[in-house]
Amino acid sequence: MELTGKIGKSSFRYYVSGHPSSSLNSINFGINGDYYLNKTWSIQTGLLYQKMGGTTYNSEFKIDYVNIPFNMNWHFGKTKKWNLNFGIIQSFRTNNSMAQNILGATIKNTQTAINLGLGYRIKINNTIGILLDYQFLSGMNNVDKDEIYSIKNKGGNINLGTIIKI
Secondary structure, eight states, rough: OOEEEEEEEEEEEEEEEEEEEBOOEEEEEEEEEEEESSEEEEEEEEEEEEEEEETTEEEEEEEEEEEEEEEEEEEETTTSSSEEEEEEEEEEEEEEEEEEEEEEEEEEEEEEEEEEEEEEESSSSSSSSEEEEEEEEEEEOOOOOTSSSEEEEEEEEEEEEEEEEO
């Protein structure tokens, strides 16, 4: 098993009925755990704090989420330094300040999204490494509680992490 603490830069935008907002850039951070099934495959989960939203009509729309990924992680290449992960992320809204509205929409407490990521590890020694990765998230459900509009979050983050083999 491996634990990876990571920090990175996020860029997200929301889409209202398919129309994108301007990007919202912020910092994200969290921890992932990889449980290895064999040398090639692992199951990945963890906790990641992320701010999503965007800017439109001169107002900024921010939602703070704690994300819990449920991913398969494929480790590939001759030395298995590359990984491709994919799966579902369940997001839970943590702030009440943006439970109010955008264009009259009340925001739900949860979001379900698909996730796709690509990473590269640099081995320091047998128990410690560095991870560079990019993660893409696309919201699958409408976060408008009243379903007046179709509002979905999409974006990604680039991360730097420390891997600890336990």
